[in-house]
Amino acid sequence: MESMHNDVTATGHAARIATVDALLPAPFPFEVNGDATVLSAQVGATGAAGLATHTELGADSPQSIWRALAEHRLEVQLAGPDPAAALDALLTRWDEHLRTLARPGDPECAAVLSRPSRDTAGTAELLRHGFAPAGVIAVRPAQRMAAPGPAATPGVCIRHATPDDLDTAVGLMLELQRYDAQFGRVTVRPGAEEVVSKELLRQLERPEPQVWIAELYGQPLGMAVLQMPDETSWIKHRVAASRVGYLSSLAVAEAARSAGVGTALAAHAHQVFDEAGADVVLLHHALANPRSTPFWYAQGYRPLWTGWQRRPAVR
Known part of the structure; x- marks a missing residue:
């Protein structure tokens, strides 16, 4: 049942994203590997699904300059008429999940998620959950x-x-x-x-x-x-x-x-x-x-x- 719900969310999310930005790639249903966890939330007719993953680096890794040593990531898919409310519920679910994994107050442990920049639904909810917009992947079409x-x-x-x-x-x-x-x-x-x-x-x-x-x-x-x-x-x-x-x-x-x-x-x-x-x-x-x-x-x-x-x- 959970898998079917997430497939429905993925399909609706793909349709919604296609209207947001022509340069966004088509999203696919989550691939669950290793210790990845699928989280979900439902608010009325709106569904939210998140793929929660965790990676760690040593302080001597070349990539450690660009991130915290322990990084918890959430890939988000939203489908339905109220994506902001569904994201809020999903973030609450993720917070519960993180409290079982991460040491409170550890500056080398970060929670990270990427959102399409033009998909602004849920921005206020992210801020309320303590997230800050830190970085951007910016795009320049050829001959611009x-x-x-x-x-x-x-x-x-x-x-x-x-x-x-x-x-x-x-x-x-x-x-x-x-x-x-x-x-x-x-x-x-x-x-x-x-x-x-x-x-x-x-x-x-x-x-x-x-x-x-x-x-x-x-x-x-x-x-x-x-x-x-x-x-x-x-x-x-x-x-x-x-x-x-x-x-x-x-x-x-x-x-x-x-x-x-x-x-x-x-x-x-x-x-x-x-x-x-x-x-x-x-x-x-x-x-x-x-x-x-x-x-x-x-x-x-x-x-x-x-x-x-x-x-x-x-x-």
Whole structure:
């Protein structure tokens, strides 16, 4: 009976999401593996189903910079006339579930869920349950026009990075992480420099590294790291598109901000993606970041998925 109820919810959820945003992929019924748990709630004619999962990382894992070490996730499906009330009931059910699993007050344990950004039903309920919108997966369709600006930024030269740029690249990435750590998505850990150095060196030693350096009057002051469409299988399921580019990071030294370096790097990245035949480009950014949020939307991006977080997961 539970399975049938969840199938009905999945079908109704898919029909509802199809009207929300044309770039959202079609959702599928939950696949329950390992210790995943399906939670459900019913409010009148509205059903809610959630797939609750749990993952843990060591503090030395490269991914640990971008999340809490223990993460409880909920994938949500809503169907019926009152999705906000059904989500409220499902979150209450999830809270009960989390209290059996998570240690209260643990800052390295987070409760996380992603919602389509334009599916705003239930936003007030998420806030009441103590969740905050922490990050966004933003999307930019190919050939999208950015805000008008100069065709080129005087004094800025963009070139392929080489292994000789490693120290510059690491410095820019660590500066970016320290700034982003203020907004809840990034946790700067003791081994961050070593993790960043290893990953950037791996990128720089590739035959055709997609790491680009921006020089302002000869000084390397900005960097962009790209993932081309044949490398993005880990995220392409989040968007209804065949060829998906991913902009891993764009960093500009504080001394060069507002000088056009970031805009020049973004324009160059989009040209590279267009030449590779990308239908869309995705990126993550911290929603509360007062620099990145207006910057990316001026470059033609818009929010596709919003990541909500409560950390600690149980207070």
